Amino acid sequence: MSFRRRAAVAAVSLVVAAGCTATTSGGTTFEPSGPPAELPSEPLATVDADQFSSILVGLRGRPVVVNVWASWCGPCRVEAPLLDEAAAEYGERVAFLGVASRDERGAAADFIEQYDLDYPNLFDADGEVREALGLRGFPTTYVFDAEGRGRATVIGGIGEQQLAAQLDDLLE
Amino acid sequence: MIDRGLALSVGVVVLVVVITRRLRPPRTIEPRSLLDALIPPVLVGGLVGRLTYMALDDLDSFVHVRDVLIIRGGVEFWAALLVGIGVAARRASRDGCPPVLRLVDLAPVALWAMAAYDATCLLREGCFGPESPIGLRPTGLGQPVIPLGLLSAGLLVVAGVVVRRRWPHAPLTTLVAALTFVALVRAIASFWLPKFGSLLTRQHVESIVVAAAGMAATVVLVFTHGLSQPHDRPDGVDR
Numbered sequence: 001m002s003f004r005r006r007a008a009v010a011a012v013s014l015v016v017a018a019g020c021t022a023t024t025s026g027g028t029t030f031e032p033s034g035p036p037a038e039l040p041s042e043p044l045a046t047v048d049a050d051q052f053s054s055i056l057v058g059l060r061g062r063p064v065v066v067n068v069w070a071s072w073c074g075p076c077r078v079e080a081p082l083l084d085e086a087a088a089e090y091g092e093r094v095a096f097l098g099v100a101s102r103d104e105r106g107a108a109a110d111f112i113e114q115y116d117l118d119y120p121n122l123f124d125a126d127g128e129v130r131e132a133l134g135l136r137g138f139p140t141t142y143v144f145d146a147e148g149r150g151r152a153t154v155i156g157g158i159g160e161q162q163l164a165a166q167l168d169d170l171l172e
Numbered sequence: 173m174i175d176r177g178l179a180l181s182v183g184v185v186v187l188v189v190v191i192t193r194r195l196r197p198p199r200t201i202e203p204r205s206l207l208d209a210l211i212p213p214v215l216v217g218g219l220v221g222r223l224t225y226m227a228l229d230d231l232d233s234f235v236h237v238r239d240v241l242i243i244r245g246g247v248e249f250w251a252a253l254l255v256g257i258g259v260a261a262r263r264a265s266r267d268g269c270p271p272v273l274r275l276v277d278l279a280p281v282a283l284w285a286m287a288a289y290d291a292t293c294l295l296r297e298g299c300f301g302p303e304s305p306i307g308l309r310p311t312g313l314g315q316p317v318i319p320l321g322l323l324s325a326g327l328l329v330v331a332g333v334v335v336r337r338r339w340p341h342a343p344l345t346t347l348v349a350a351l352t353f354v355a356l357v358r359a360i361a362s363f364w365l366p367k368f369g370s371l372l373t374r375q376h377v378e379s380i381v382v383a384a385a386g387m388a389a390t391v392v393l394v395f396t397h398g399l400s401q402p403h404d405r406p407d408g409v410d411r
Contacts, residue, residue: 074238078245081230089368114232143312152312154297156175157244160373162297164366166312 028142028150030133032056039120044100044109049128052099056148063151063170064095064144065163068130070103071111073138075157080115083141086163087119094167097122101130102138145170175244177296181289188288192281196336200269200277209278212263213256218243221252228374249358250378253351276335276343279350283332286354290328293321302364320361327357345393352386359383 030053037054040047047055056064067083069076087096098121100108105123112121124130133142136155143152143166152166189207197203222240225248226233233239257275264274293299298310299319307316331353338346362376372380 074236074242075244077233077236078239078242086368154312157242159244159297160368161300161366162310162312164368165298165300165310165317168366169313169315 028133028153030142030150032060032144032148036060039097040122044105044112044121044123046123046125047129048126049132052122052124052129052132055097055122056144059095059097060146060148062093062095062146063167064097064148065167066097066099066133066142066144067139067158068099068101068124068133068135068142069111069139070101071107072103076139077111077115079139079141079157080111080117082158082160082163084115084117084119086160086167087117090167093171096120099124099129101127101135143167143170177292178244180295181292184292184295185285185288188284189281192284196280198277198281199339200264200274201267206281209260209263210281213259216259217252217254217256218247220255221247221249224248224251248378249375250382253354272343272347273340276339276347276350279347280332280336283328283335283350283354287325287328287332290321291325293319300366301361318364320364324357324361328354342393342397342399345390345397345399348386348393349390352383352390355379355383355386 032053034050034054034057036058037051038058039055056066065083065086067079069080083096083098087094090096096119098112098117098119100111100121101124103123105125108121108123111117122129133140139157141152141154141158141163142150143154143163145151151170154162186207189210193203193206198206198209201209219240222243222245225246226240228248229246233245239245260278261271261275264271267274294308298313299308299317299321300310301307301318301320301323303315304318305316307318308322309316331350335346335350356379359376359379362373362379367373
């Protein structure tokens with residue numbers, strides 16, 4: 001095998017390994033339930049699975065995008081500006097909610113500040129939220145319709161086309 | 173973790189190149205050297221495209237150097253393609269082959285590889301487009317849509333066939349026309365691809381600019397060079 005071919009194989013392998021699992025499946029099996037709750041006013045509020053579920057119930061009436069991320073996750077850094085842009089674009093029509101999981105609170109706060117995320121973010125201190133959601137990789141984006149039903153789960157960085165298509169579909 | 177969709181797409185593209193090498197071998201290089209000829213332009217072009225995207229989007233993204241490798245983050249298509257063309261042209265000069273002839277020789281492979289990548293939208297996040305009663309329904313959508321990725325793949329396959337059949341007539345005109353066609357396909361498809369807001373995306377604007385410039389250049393070349401003048405082939409180049 002020529003040197004160039006070996007280099008190409010190595011480069012492709014590196015690209016493949018540096019990414020994250022990117023698959024799309026139908027809605028999550030997680031079903032928000034419980035009494036509705038308001039979003040906490042404090043930034044990066046710690047929530048457990050029940051509190052998270054109640055927050056999602058409280059957001060019913062419009063589609064909700066939940067993005068589970070961590071500050072150490074490369075693809076999370078890459079997609080953060082896109083999600084922030086989407087949140088600004090869709091405004092009140094769609095609720096965006098970030099969940100920092102498997103992370104240090106300080107690093108998560110720095111991440112939010114670095115990317116100037118304007119949508120609310122919660123802190124999954126004990127991993128209950130990611131367990132309830134059935135998280136399989138970072139980042140994962142869950143799209144819920146206005147009735148709270150899971151419509152899509154995107155494991156790995158979500159792209160603009162995919163997110164815009166799903167949200168426009170839900171808003172019609 | 174592995175970006176399965178992207179890895180599968182790359183695998184399909186490589187497979188298409190290998191099949192092309194057997195069924196429609198290039199004329200200006202040894203068929204077995206086709207991958208060697210394509211790899212440097214693809215790697216250098218891809219890297220430049222990725223760096224350009226990161227620089228245009230957010231300079232702070234360079235803080236984490238490894239993020240360069242997250243191709244899903246975005247690649248500036250035209251920067252990647254034009255740099256790749258430059259690398260291929262330079263290598264042709266080094267091989268003693270007229271660069272334009274080499275580029276036109278490789279153009280069908282490149283077009284078919286692009287077609288393969290577009291078609292493998294099925295393996296990635298989905299093939300999106302305008303809503304339609306007949307079409308495909310990507311995961312998460314309630315309505316079927318016209319799969320623009322598959323349509324553009326078909327058009328690029330046809331373009332590759334046309335470019336190959338024109339060999340070796342008016343290679344510069346053919347090359348510019350092929351680039352223009354790619355730009356037109358991307359520019360037109362972008363109108364219907366979902367995006368945030370109603371403004372044109374940066375890459376969409378780039379495709380429109382390249383298409384407009386390409387059309388103008390093609391017209392000029394047709395009038396100045398004609399369409400049927402064959403290029404003098406270097407020694408050893410097959411018909």
